[in-house]
Amino acid sequence: MKHRILHSVNLRDRLADYAPKLGVSLPELTTAFDWMCAHNVAFEEVGRGGVTNSYIAYVNIEPRIEHPLARRFYALLRDEIPVGFVPLYGINWPTLVDRWRRAWEQVYNMLINKIPSHNVRLAWLRMGGAKIGKGSTVWRNTEVIGVDGLQIGEDSCVGWHCQLDARAGLRIGNHVTIASHSIVIAGGHDLNAPEFWAFGAPIAIEDYAWITTRVILLPGAHIGEGAVVAANTVVSKPVEAYTIVGGQGAKVLGQRVRGLNYKVGGKGLFTLLH
Incomplete structure (x- = not known):
């Protein structure tokens, strides 16, 4: 796992709640979430009591996510966390x-x-x-x-x-x-x-x-x-x-x-x- 921040627990079980927000079907979002987990955009880790801790990348990698639906889902999850994410450093406004x-x-x-x-x-x-x-x-x-x-x-x-x-x-x-x-x-x-x-x-x-x-x-x-x-x-x-x-x-x-x-x-x- 790379730099990551906890979003919630058992996120995979709640994908059906997110699918309508993104205007896609549950199978489409499930496929996108699997892609996120395979490409260091989202992370799952079994925690206490058998719950699954669901993390997302702590560095704001939205511009670098190639999968269109995964990019939108990451942005939605990121905005639900009330903290400033680490920017992709460079000569840009977020870095400043x-x-x-x-x-x-x-x-x-x-x-x-x-x-x-x-x-x-x-x-x-x-x-x-x-x-x-x-x-x-x-x-x-x-x-x-x-x-x-x-x-x-x-x-x-x-x-x-x-x-x-x-x-x-x-x-x-x-x-x-x-x-x-x-x-x-x-x-x-x-x-x-x-x-x-x-x-x-x-x-x-x-x-x-x-x-x-x-x-x-x-x-x-x-x-x-x-x-x-x-x-x-x-x-x-x-x-x-x-x-x-x-x-x-x-x-x-x-x-x-x-x-x-x-x-x-x-x-x-x-x-x-x-």
């Missing part, structure tokens, strides 16, 4: 935009994230393509990679010295707390590929979830509404809503009270210099 975004986030990580002003830091992230809701904040010295793939809802707080890797998509809901020194990694590399191909899978953290200190979320992690991840836990799988997990393998430790209605308040006067 990509280089500008990467430079913009490097300036943020080296300089802007140390400025003791919520407004300045959030404005810089938003201008780089991040979507950040009202009342939310990212505290000082937290690094962001893939700024244009970052989505944060309202009244959520990311603490000090965190790392947010949003290159494959990172969606944080409302009233979420991510404690200091936590790491969210939406991408990695294929250990079975001699070429060290990159892969990515989006991460989602739902409303009222609490990610405690020094937690590591790996590609594909999905933290349910109101769930709690205990300190020093590594998570690479879905966590059910209102479930408390921790320790090796992110084992279930208990259940959290429901009916949560608090506000995080990460931009209050007390946190002025954060």
